[in-house]
Amino acid sequence: MLSTPQSHAGGEWGHHTVGSKEVETDNSRPDLDENWHRASRSIVRKLDWTLMPIICVLYLFNYLxxxxxxxxxxxxLEKDLNLSGAEYNTAVSILNVGYMIMQIPSNMLLTRVQPNPYIPAWVLIWSVVSACTALVTNFGQLVAVRALLGFVEAPFFPGIYYLLSCWYTRKELGLRMAILYSGLVLATAFAGLIAAGIFANFDQSRGIAGWRWLYIIIGSINFLLAICSFALIPNFPESNSGSQRWLLTEEERRVALQRMLLDRVDQESDRSLLWGFRHAVTDYRTWVFVLLMFITNHVAYGFNYFYPSIVSGLRLGSQTITLVCTAPPFILAAGLSIILSWSSDRYNERALHIATPMGVAIVGFVISVATVNGPARYVASYFYVTGCFAANGIVYAWAAGVLNQTPEKRAIATSIVNVIAQLGNIASPYMFRDQDQPRYLLAMILLIVFAAISGLTCLLLKFDLWRANKKIEQSCQDGATPRLFPT
Incomplete structure (x- = not known):
């Protein structure tokens, strides 16, 4: 609730209640105030140089x-732990169970605590759990460690996703989500290069297998990065703690809060967690995004855990060459993801920026099904890797921009979307059956279907939001600028 404004240098300031705190916000017209815009640009620049680098690197290691x-x-791994093909698939899938269980409770809690130290503390914990993978000696221990790893990694991505949506406006969020998401894509690319280097130089060093060294080294680096994150991750804009305490001026902290208040599609007051949960689950667009994320995740992650095996089946060379060859498609995907998201923000368009790459992915899957030629199938993998991964960051930004009526609803709705999408990650490894190696024809055909459904869902949602925006424009009075849904 805004009180009667009082005089303040650079504009008029009132009080707004955020959660349990009353904070000052500028009630004047910031679009007419150059000082306000200068402060806004400064906020974005400072966050881009502090928050974005650390969370991108942490997300890279999260995915590694x-x-x-x-x-x-x-x-x-399979030999040392005596794993069958089905047991490997179970070890891959089980991580997502813990990941699903923890995400929604974590984000509900995050609306009532501060991201710093909450998020860095979880990073420290998952670093230790990941390194413990090097100690497992059988299938049961591997499943237990990976289930726990999913549980302790779960707070990071939805928490960071929510935190970014609290600092960046809808027009700014798409590119930042793509940059964050590029950490995931680069992790997939660098995983092969890192593994190639470790396996070539550390395998059986001190009697320890190369895959165990892989987990030890990645977990140790992740732990050091977690310590650094305590200094670089901010709390919510209304707070005076976290990195904004040393990063932002008092004026910038005020402008940061007002930027987000002005960016909401409608200006509802902050409500309880129960209100946010109820409105998140009853908004049909939440479930449209659930379908969209389920399908795109299913497509993108379906082949990801098996991509090294797919490339190995092409017989391009030794194990080292195979691992190196897994990197280029993902590096290309990371670059295209940033370009597409910049374009999506620039033109405030989401649906076509997702549907078009999914069409490219379909071309790649079709080529993989149609030919047995190794080099042709490797080239086809560039199409489906870049097509699938280039679009996913835009989906996350689109969901945050549409489901953002209050912080509580945004936090819970985006968690619901992300959590249920994990069902695709649990099911997808079982599409890649041992008897289908190395072409995995059944999986490729299913992925064609999922990619097509994803593109169609985007176009239908675009039409739905276009109609909603028309109603918003018609209801606007006194020449006010309508706050529209991104389409």
Whole structure:
């Protein structure tokens, strides 16, 4: 609730209640105030140079921890632990169970605590759990460690996703989500290069297998990065703690809060967690994004844990050459993801920026099904890797921009979307059956279907939001600028 404004240099300031705190906000027209815009640009620049680098690197290692099992499979993991193909698939899938269980409770809690030290503390914990993978000696221990790893890694991505949506406006968020998401894509690329180097130089060093060294080294580096993150991760804009305490001026902290208040599609007051949960689950667009994320995740991650095995089946060379060859498609995907998201923000368009790459992915899957030629299938993998991964960051930004009526609803709705999407990650490894190696025809055909559904869902949602925006524009009075849904 805004009180009667009082005089303040640079504008008029009132009080707004955020959660349990009353904070000052500028009630004047910031679009007419150059000082306000200068402060806004400064906030974005400072966050881009502090928050974004640390969370991108942490997300890279977050994903390395999860997917290193794909590279370990090419080493002696299955032999050392006496794993069958089905047991490996279960070890891959089980991580997502813990990941699903923890995400929604964590984000609900995050709306009532501060991101710093909450998020860095979880990073420290998952670093230790990941390193403990090097100690497992059988299938049961591997499943237990990976289930726990999913549980302790779960707070990071939805928490950071929510934190970014509290600092960046909808027009700014798409590119930042793509940059964050590029950490995931680069992790997949670098995983092969890192594994190649470790397996070539450390395998059986001190009697320890290369895949065990892989987890030890990644976990140790991750732990050091977690310590650094305590200094670089901010709390929410209304707070005076976290990195904003030393990073932002008092005026910038005020502008940071007002930027987000002005960016909401409608200006509802902050409500309880129960209110946010109820409105998140009853908004049909939450479930449209659930379908969209389920499908795109299913497509993108379905082949990810098996991509090293797919490339190995092409017989391009030794194990080292195979691991090196897994990197280029993902590096290309990371670059295209940033370019596409910049374009998506620039033109405030989401649906076509997702549907088009999914069409490219379909071309790649079709080529993989249609030919047995190794080099042709490797080239096809560039199409489906870049097509699938280039679009996912935009999906996250789109969901945050549409489901943002209050912080509580945004936190819970985006968690619901991310959590249920993990069902695709649990099911997808079982599409890649041992008897289908190395072409995995059944999986490729299913991925064609999922990619097509994803593109169609985007176009239908675009039409739905276009209609909603027309109603918003018609209801606007006194020439006010409408706050529209991104389409």
């Amino acid at each position: 921890d999860r997917t290193s099992i794909a590279q370990a499979k090419l080493n002696t």
